Amino acid sequence: MPGVSARGLSHDERKQLAVKLTRVLTLYRSILDAYIIEFFTDNLWATLPRSWQEALDGLEPPQLATLLLGMPRDGEVARYRSVWPLTLLALKSTAYALAFTRTPGFQTPSEFLENPSQSSRLTAPFRKHVRPKKQHEIRRLGELVKKLSDLTGCTQVVDVGSGQGHLSRFMSLGLGLTVKSIEGDQRLVERAQRLDQELLQALEKEERRKPQVRAAGAPASGSGPPVATGLGCPASPPGPGEPRGCLLQPGPAAGSTGGDTDSSGPAALPSGAGLPC
Structure with missing residues (x-):
């Protein structure tokens, strides 16, 4: 995942990025505030839209990583077994566009x-x-x-x-x-x-x-x-x-x-x- 590097952005571009990030975090707050430990106790699966449940139900963790995070293993191609709802695809695309790069842009701290x-x-x-x-x-x-x-x-x-x-x-x-x-x-x-x-x-x-x-x-x-x-x-x-x-x-x-x-x-x-x- 290439991601965004704030180091190459101007002051105004950083402000725009902050606004976009805040908007997305607010929109998906219910997902972000959910913890793994609450998955079963609070039945978090039922809180997802029905169309999301149908698209994601039954997928193994490696498949989820491939489809949601774009991390296929060597020689593997991402294949969707069904048509994903536009809202889920939009979330995936937005996460790609706004995620920060995982490549360090700085030297090791002294x-x-x-x-x-x-x-x-x-x-x-x-x-x-x-x-x-x-x-x-x-x-x-x-x-x-x-x-x-x-x-x-x-x-x-x-x-x-x-x-x-x-x-x-x-x-x-x-x-x-x-x-x-x-x-x-x-x-x-x-x-x-x-x-x-x-x-x-x-x-x-x-x-x-x-x-x-x-x-x-x-x-x-x-x-x-x-x-x-x-x-x-x-x-x-x-x-x-x-x-x-x-x-x-x-x-x-x-x-x-x-x-x-x-x-x-x-x-x-x-x-x-x-x-x-």
């Missing part, structure tokens, strides 16, 4: 040049259990939130749908923000709690191995415990727009991360309040 599986911008405690794509995402998004926090003076952050808490953990213990995480899946809450404790233990061990780091820290406001610097900072100098400080000395609330519940179900993970970098 943080993964040394090791494609480990970001050089995150130290080991924040990389553990996190896939490379997620490492990149939490670093970039966390630093964006930190920048907005610095500009607006707002240090209270709420992470809704925090999952296992990777982003919340980085914003709190890595960037010094006060973070409240909310997650409705109790299994993810419990997993996040375990990862919270694992990270705190790893940081404590790191501080014990490097006592000079703590000794060199200075209190943020002239009182209180010194801030441990260096444990979570990038090994290489920060790039343009990247923060030059880091925080790995959790505040008093850090020890109670995760586990909050209220009348509405598992609320989750109030990550520790950190001292600003």
Whole structure:
């Protein structure tokens, strides 16, 4: 599938593409909001138009991939066993026209040049259990939130749908923000709690191995415990727009991360309040 590359588009062309994408996403919102787990519980098949059901019923997954995605295997030709309704063909053509290219139009980010599986911008405690794509995402998004926090003076952050808490953990213990995480899946809450404790233990061990780091820290406001610097900072100098400080000395609330519940179900993970970098 060739797809669209936004890099070659002008500003106006990008705006037009955004309008088209929004229009299509709105039109097919009911399909996009459907999850595999709900296919049987909510009888999602019955929500499709009758003509679509007749065209798609009985097709094996490889056949669906060939006909809907245009991905025939070597030597295979796409053959329709019946005439498809125009609405289904229109959706297929629209998806082809508006899909973004799967061919990377950029070089590998510098943080993964040394090791494609480990970001050089995150130290080991924040990389553990996190896939490379997620490492990149939490670093970039966390630093964006930190920048907005610095500009607006707002240090209270709420992470809704925090999952296992990777982003919340980085914003709190890595960037010094006060973070409240909310997650409705109790299994993810419990997993996040375990990862919270694992990270705190790893940081404590790191501080014990490097006592000079703590000794060199200075209190943020002239009182209180010194801030441990260096444990979570990038090994290489920060790039343009990247923060030059880091925080790995959790505040008093850090020890109670995760586990909050209220009348509405598992609320989750109030990550520790950190001292600003």
